Amino acid sequence: MRRKYQQGHVYQKGRQKSDPWLPERPAYVRFWRDVPGEADPRRKRIALGICRTRTTAERRAAERLEQLGINSTQQFI
Numbered sequence: 251m252r253r254k255y256q257q258g259h260v261y262q263k264g265r266q267k268s269d270p271w272l273p274e275r276p277a278y279v280r281f282w283r284d285v286p287g288e289a290d291p292r293r294k295r296i297a298l299g300i301c302r303t304r305t306t307a308e309r310r311a312a313e314r315l316e317q318l319g320i321n322s323t324q325q326f327i
Contacts, residue, residue, distance in 0.1 A: 255321050256281055256282065256315070256320065256321065257308070257311070257312065257315070258279040258280060258281035258311050258312075258315055258320075259279065259280045259281070260277055260278070260279050260298070260304060260307045260308050260311050261277070261278055261279075261280065262275045262276070262277055262278070263275075263276075263278065271303060271304045273300070273301070273302040273303070274300065275300075276297060276298070276299055276300055277297075277298040277299070277300070277301040277304075277307040277310075277311075278295055278296065278297055278298060279295070279296050279298055279307075279311035279314065279315070280293060280294070280295045281293070281294055281296075281315060281320060282294070283320065296311075296314055298310045298311060298314065
């Protein structure tokens, strides 16, 4: 299935989304990456570092996904 845009999922290891955000713990973003020549995309994870709030982590994740070109039209198969 073709994705038009993705934000990724921001999380902290060992924590649920309903748990309060811990500013001293590192944040990560999980997203799907299309691989040329393969039918199924691969799930990738990138460390975002220490983010004081979930909103800050989401903004940093959007910047990283933009840098990687995840949402560019060339990435879609």
